[in-house]
Amino acid sequence: MTAKMTSYERLLAAYNIEEADRVPVAPINIYVIPYLEGMGIKEAQLGAEKLVDAYINNIELLGDAVHPFMTAQDHTGLLGRAGWDQTTLDWRVFEQFPPEGNIPSLYEKDFIEDYDDIFERGFSTIMFNKKLENNIFDRSVDEFLYLEYEYPHIYAKAWRRFVETTGIPLMCGGRACHPLDLLQYYRGIMNLTMDIFETPEKVHRILKMLAEYEAVRVMERAMIMGAGEVPGAEVIIFINGGPPGLSPQIFDDFYHPYAKQMIDMWVSRGFKVQCHWDNDLTPHLETIGKLADGIPRGYLMMDFEKTDMKKAKDIIGDRIALYGNVPSALLVYGSVQEIEDYCKKLIDDCAPGGGFVLAAECETPWDSKPENIRAMITTAEEYGQY
């Protein structure tokens, strides 16, 4: 057995597809921790020091790394940022958890009505679209400047304290969306489907623009979070919540090239990438394996939601680390025994040879049973020994 490692060493081993002392475990607990501490959603997003205290108070639920409330970087941006980014999306950020409020949710709308107009006049046509409903125009200049330029540094400082206090590394310094994901938000899934079949050249042109914008923006965020200094802040979490159900041909044509372009850009600058890709991507595993082409080992991890993990291990596990994917429903409605059984199966399927981090699928639901989160962690600690 390998000598006892630190959490960060364990994660690096996973990225490198090497066996550590045991299987690392690092669920994305962005909502459940503030919920358990009785914090509201906006309070958690805007009160970095209190949020970090909440994480420290629940250290037994964290495992080997934390994703420092990654969505806060975008949702607080809603309150201040004014570029081609999450600001223009109709995210509703609520004060409280259910039943009084809800976790931040996106209202999908067809913000982009005319691609040619954007190609000609730029993104401002979106910003001044009257359908925007996130009140960005109601905010004061002082509020904008604080949230855009000051708060990210306050937020980063709080998380540095977390790492110094606990010795637990981050597992995310910045968050980017796949451009097809963004385009789904901006056009709606039905319109995007129509565009892919009827005006593919325009879809490609705007995907290229979005890919470049997102790739650059997120690196700035990760640098503020301490990439290169704070362990784990060098990881970019690369989100794709949709669109679901792409055929292999469309995935290969409209999804993969832009993902590859962005990942290559990040890796060439020293960032690691955790691809947080939802839905069932099992049909696309061969293509996903090509993401590793030309990049050194140790920089890429696939965080799957509904994808078949055993098949993922078989098809890409020798090149790309895997992360996931204990079902959300099980964490909320299942028993400790069910969680243990599921985690053991995941470990059996994915951990041999290294390159696996145990976690929930997508994020740990805010209403998860704490004993179930704990069961996930103890299963990695006890059953996951190499």
Next chain:
Amino acid sequence: MAQLSEAIAALDKDKVLEIVNADLGSGRDPMELVDEARQGLEIVGAKYEKGEFFLIELMRAAQVFQAAAAVLDPKLKELHGEAESKGKMVIGTVNGDIHDLGKNIVKVLLECKGVEVVDLGVNVPADKFIEAVRDNQPQVLGLSALLTASVPEMNTICTLLEEAGLREGLKVVCGGGIVGEVREEMKADFATVDANEGLKVIEGWLA
């Protein structure tokens, strides 16, 4: 196989419109063309089940069908009057959840099949579902959600339907990312994460 069915199954919108316009011009009954177009949708559904098509092709097939229907509908009304509905369904995303992708796909596909769909939208309070069932008297109620917290809400609606005396004779189907994993927890008649599977079950109920 009819040319129109083939063109729908090939997701070829231009070809579909070409055939529809040519056939209408030569005096064909639009009802026959609607039937052929629906056969095309059946082929798409079968390809989806076999793993040859994916969700995006299901959505595209519905769009192509709708493009044909936009041409055929006026002629249908002219010759046959208002089309007879194949059934009625009330659908909505439950309170606390705003995810509507699955709901919208099911709605469009059902409309293509001639089912009347009353869409209540997203974040719909339980009492609105009860009211809509009472007012519209559908054969089917569809409850959609993605979030884990939505499962109790769906069950609450089923309980309220029973208390209001509206559950008998009404089929309730739940759909969305969360429900397939907790089927045994649900009070509905059926729960699925698969739009096409839900569609087939609903069509079976309405047959």
